[in-house]
Amino acid sequence: MDVFAHAFWTYAIFHKKRYRWPATLFGVLPDIISFGPFFLYMIITRTPFNRNSEAIPDYIYQSYNITHSLLIFSVTVLVFYLIIRSIPWPLLAWGIHIIIDIPTHTREFFPTPILWPISDINVSGISWGTPWFMIVNYSALVIVYGIIIYKYKKRNKN
Numbered sequence: 577m578d579v580f581a582h583a584f585w586t587y588a589i590f591h592k593k594r595y596r597w598p599a600t601l602f603g604v605l606p607d608i609i610s611f612g613p614f615f616l617y618m619i620i621t622r623t624p625f626n627r628n629s630e631a632i633p634d635y636i637y638q639s640y641n642i643t644h645s646l647l648i649f650s651v652t653v654l655v656f657y658l659i660i661r662s663i664p665w666p667l668l669a670w671g672i673h674i675i676i677d678i679p680t681h682t683r684e685f686f687p688t689p690i691l692w693p694i695s696d697i698n699v700s701g702i703s704w705g706t707p708w709f710m711i712v713n714y715s716a717l718v719i720v721y722g723i724i725i726y727k728y729k730k731r732n733k734n
Contacts, residue, residue: 577680577704579607586669595666603669606643645692680704
């Protein structure tokens with residue numbers, strides 16, 4: 577899924593929590609870490625984006641594997657839990673990001689490496705960039721935010 581949709585879905589999921597903004601950050605961090613430096617480089621050098629996999633540096637694939645692995649995510653949450661003795665709730669947005677990406681990526685372009693580094697298993701889902709999927713996804717977001725705003729206004733009216 578695209579980074580903006582990840583941000584909107586994460587905020588919608590955590591909007592009632594006091595840690596909604598840290599959760600939203602963790603919800604987009606996997607993509608920011610993976611693609612952010614390269615996109616920044618492309619902007620600075622005015623390099624046009626090319627979906628050709630040979631044009632994408634290897635370090636992006638490696639960082640993508642790390643940030644999009646449910647195994648790495650689970651180990652990270654466990655380590656944090658062992659250190660701070662509580663579940664780091666905002667960090668769970670990272671796991672939600674991965675779960676959303678599993679069915680919204682294809683094997684042809686950045687399949688989600690669910691159990692990396694012990695397995696290269698992945699799912700070939702629907703590309704989040706498919707026009708009809710983008711329309712459905714953002715329409716669903718509009719509906720969800722409409723409900724959130726309606727409930728907020730109704731609650732504050734009383």
